[in-house]
Amino acid sequence: MKRFFCVLILLVIAGLLSGCNNKSLPSVSVSPAAAGNKGLEQALDLPDDEIVNEYCSTLDLCLGDDLLFTDAKTIPSQTLFTFFCYITNSYGSDYQNKWYIKADNNYRVPVADIKEILNRYFDGCNFDPVQIDGYLEQTNEIVIGGLSGFGGGRFPTLVKKEQLNNDTLKLKVDYYDDQYKTVFYTKVYTIRFTANGYQYLSIIKIFEKS
Numbered sequence: 001m002k003r004f005f006c007v008l009i010l011l012v013i014a015g016l017l018s019g020c021n022n023k024s025l026p027s028v029s030v031s032p033a034a035a036g037n038k039g040l041e042q043a044l045d046l047p048d049d050e051i052v053n054e055y056c057s058t059l060d061l062c063l064g065d066d067l068l069f070t071d072a073k074t075i076p077s078q079t080l081f082t083f084f085c086y087i088t089n090s091y092g093s094d095y096q097n098k099w100y101i102k103a104d105n106n107y108r109v110p111v112a113d114i115k116e117i118l119n120r121y122f123d124g125c126n127f128d129p130v131q132i133d134g135y136l137e138q139t140n141e142i143v144i145g146g147l148s149g150f151g152g153g154r155f156p157t158l159v160k161k162e163q164l165n166n167d168t169l170k171l172k173v174d175y176y177d178d179q180y181k182t183v184f185y186t187k188v189y190t191i192r193f194t195a196n197g198y199q200y201l202s203i204i205k206i207f208e209k210s
Contacts, residue, residue, distance in 0.1 A: 039193035048158040056173050057154040062086040070202045072122040077131035084114050089148045096147045109142045120196050168192045
């Protein structure tokens with residue numbers, strides 16, 4: 001009988017400890033708005049050179065004046081595809097390699113994958129795969145020999161960083177010569193932070209040296 005009560009007491013204690021452990025691990029869900037706010041907070045905490053490199057200068061290096069817009073619906077499909085190649089290249093080689101087919105030494109990228117990526121970074125863009133060289137209608141994919149090859153240099157300086165609301169940031173950036181003596185042009189980037197990362201709402205060029 002004494003042994004029975006000892007076992008019973010041990011079971012009760014185990015149950016209480018189990019309940020305590022469950023209470024210490026509550027389920028927490030983060031709303032898209034909260035996730036966007038977190039992304040904006042993190043961006044605002046970046047040093048000027050890092051925030052420009054993250055959201056502006058490497059993008060300018062890759063696409064230049066091809067990516068200037070106030071409405072994502074007006075961005076040409078070829079520009080969107082170049083952006084797709086640029087941004088997925090920044091994910092690392094392993095990410096793009098999932099589309100690589102060794103047998104024919106090409107990347108075969110499903111259009112659905114391209115649209116999924118583009119919709120993360122632009123609000124309401126219209127990508128038409130028919131406009132892209134290498135599009136195969138039968139399989140609805142783009143066949144291309146490479147997805148990378150971006151390089152070079154830019155010499156930017158952050159002029160102004162402005163928080164427009166609880167999820168949107170505006171960055172004004174001057175692009176200089178390599179000696180940082182002459183401003184060649186200035187661009188303004190409006191970026192909205194979302195649960196999936198961030199979206200470019202507009203990129204405007206406001207000055208160019210004559």
